[in-house]
Amino acid sequence: EVQLVESGGGLVQPGGSLKLSCAASGFTFSGSAMHWVRQASGKGLEWVGRIRSKANTYATAYAASVKGRFTISRDDSKNTAYLQMNSLKTEDTAVYYCAKGYYDSSAYLDIWGQGTMVTVSS
Amino acid sequence: DIQMTQSPSSLSASVGDRVTVTCRASQSISSYLNWYQQKPGKAPKLLIYATSSLQSGVPSRFSGSGSGTDFTLTISSLQPEDFGSYYCQHSHSPPFTFGPGTKVDIK
Numbered sequence: 001e002v003q004l005v006e007s008g009g010g011l012v013q014p015g016g017s018l019k020l021s022c023a024a025s026g027f028t029f030s031g032s033a034m035h036w037v038r039q040a041s042g043k044g045l046e047w048v049g050r051i052r053s054k055a056n057t058y059a060t061a062y063a064a065s066v067k068g069r070f071t072i073s074r075d076d077s078k079n080t081a082y083l084q085m086n087s088l089k090t091e092d093t094a095v096y097y098c099a100k101g102y103y104d105s106s107a108y109l110d111i112w113g114q115g116t117m118v119t120v121s122s
Numbered sequence: 123d124i125q126m127t128q129s130p131s132s133l134s135a136s137v138g139d140r141v142t143v144t145c146r147a148s149q150s151i152s153s154y155l156n157w158y159q160q161k162p163g164k165a166p167k168l169l170i171y172a173t174s175s176l177q178s179g180v181p182s183r184f185s186g187s188g189s190g191t192d193f194t195l196t197i198s199s200l201q202p203e204d205f206g207s208y209y210c211q212h213s214h215s216p217p218f219t220f221g222p223g224t225k226v227d228i229k
Contacts, residue, residue: 035218045166047211047219049217062216064217097166106171107154107216108156108171108213112166112167113165
């Protein structure tokens with residue numbers, strides 16, 4: 001079964017850090033781009049960033065709202081993508097989804113995880 | 123960065139109605155436009171990619187059209203299970219921005 005499972009969400013204070021994981025199964029993870037998308041409660045979807053495959057030098061790209069604070073990485077040996085979030089702000093509170101790009105070069109997202117909740121609050 | 127807008131922000135329609143949602147990009151994105159459906163408490167689901175290609179398993183009542191900056195998602199005959207929010211997203215170049223969404227209710 002093709003599946004993405006996020007973990008690592010929780011409550012963190014403003015200025016703190018958190019690392020989310022996205023475990024993949026059922027497809028060739030190493031050849032896929034992986035994206036992160038977030039959604040604040042009652043709000044729309046916000047694209048956070050993506051990491052491409054080794055064949056494309058693990059190239060990353062980020063939304064302006066998280067650039068310099070968030071880092072996406074991957075471990076192909078573990079079929080897992082990560083989102084390291086530093087200097088967290090209250091406005092980063094959201095459900096965070098990981099999603100698979102249909103092709104490494106594409107940004108249409110055909111497989112999504114169930115999401116993990118991140119709450120930034122004192 | 124490319125900005126995406128959608129209209130309407132919400133709509134209410136009856137079963138069997140033809141429903142149209144519009145998405146506009148702030149600059150030309152060729153055919154790099156995708157549509158997602160999201161139901162409350164669930165992850166989004168890819169409906170249409172590259173403007174008009176139907177994702178596997180998606181009912182044929184869903185269709186997409188457009189090019190450049192103006193795009194349309196059409197549901198030819200609205201069904202009860204089609205309630206939810208619909209988002210467009212461009213995949214032209216990063217950041218791959220989503221539109222603000224259109225909430226569809228069934229009358």
